[in-house]
Amino acid sequence: MLFESSRLALRKISVDDIQIYHKWRNNLEVMYSTSPYLDVYSSDETESFVNNVILGSQTSKSYIMIDKETKVNIGIVSLINIDYKNQNAECIIDIGEKEYWGQGYGAEGLGLLLDYAFFELNLHRISLKVYSFNEKAIRLYERIGFQKEGVSRESLFRNNHWHDIIHMGVLKEEYTLTQE
Numbered sequence: 001m002l003f004e005s006s007r008l009a010l011r012k013i014s015v016d017d018i019q020i021y022h023k024w025r026n027n028l029e030v031m032y033s034t035s036p037y038l039d040v041y042s043s044d045e046t047e048s049f050v051n052n053v054i055l056g057s058q059t060s061k062s063y064i065m066i067d068k069e070t071k072v073n074i075g076i077v078s079l080i081n082i083d084y085k086n087q088n089a090e091c092i093i094d095i096g097e098k099e100y101w102g103q104g105y106g107a108e109g110l111g112l113l114l115d116y117a118f119f120e121l122n123l124h125r126i127s128l129k130v131y132s133f134n135e136k137a138i139r140l141y142e143r144i145g146f147q148k149e150g151v152s153r154e155s156l157f158r159n160n161h162w163h164d165i166i167h168m169g170v171l172k173e174e175y176t177l178t179q180e
């Protein structure tokens with residue numbers, strides 16, 4: 001079913017989610033492997049980011065993943081830079097609640113987003129960027145059908161070291177993880 005899998009449901013992010021997003025955004029363990037800029041963000045900074053970048057964008061759609069049973073908000077999935085003419089977009093997944101890592105929720109949440117992208121929006125290609133040290137995420141993306149397409153060498157500076165950014169992509173016919 002669209003937007004609903006066995007354990008998760010997606011709901012569109014709203015201004016009411018600024019607090020929960022602020023909590024995830026300030027969790028360095030979560031942000032280390034996903035954000036290019038680590039900082040201690042003030043509530044005003046997060047409010048402005050959510051309002052301007054997430055809610056204000058005409059070319060992106062962001063959803064909060066909810067554990068259907070407990071109603072806990074576990075993280076966020078987004079399609080960004082949606083290009084309807086060329087039928088492509090980028091995707092992002094961040095599980096903000098660490099206790100939900102490593103139990104298949106990533107695959108389930110991403111599956112919901114990609115089912116929507118491919119089978120409802122009729123997109124042809126989804127791409128993403130992932131840091132080279134994020135092996136868990138790379139394995140997840142490969143399981144779903146993403147292929148490594150390129151590398152931006154030493155383009156992330158983190159913890160006093162340079163890291164590569166891996167570019168990955170999946171075409172509709174290569175996508176293997178449907179929640180249908």
Ligand SMILES: CC(C)(COP(=O)(O)OP(=O)(O)OC[C@H]1O[C@@H](n2cnc3c(N)ncnc32)[C@H](O)[C@@H]1OP(=O)(O)O)[C@@H](O)C(=O)NCCC(=O)NCCS
Pocket residue numbers: 030031033034075093094095096100101102103104105106107108129130131134136137139140
């Ligand atoms: C990266 C991230 C999205 C991965 O999601 P996840 O839910 O932790 O990953 P999955 O559960 O799908 O897969 C992780 C492991 O759990 C295992 N798993 C899958 N289904 C499972 C289940 N039902 N029960 C138990 N374990 C399961 C998988 O086999 C996988 O093992 P492997 O990594 O050894 O192959 C998540 O950890 C996260 O949000 N991290 C922080 C932010 C981040 O890095 N985002 C990505 C930026 S590119």
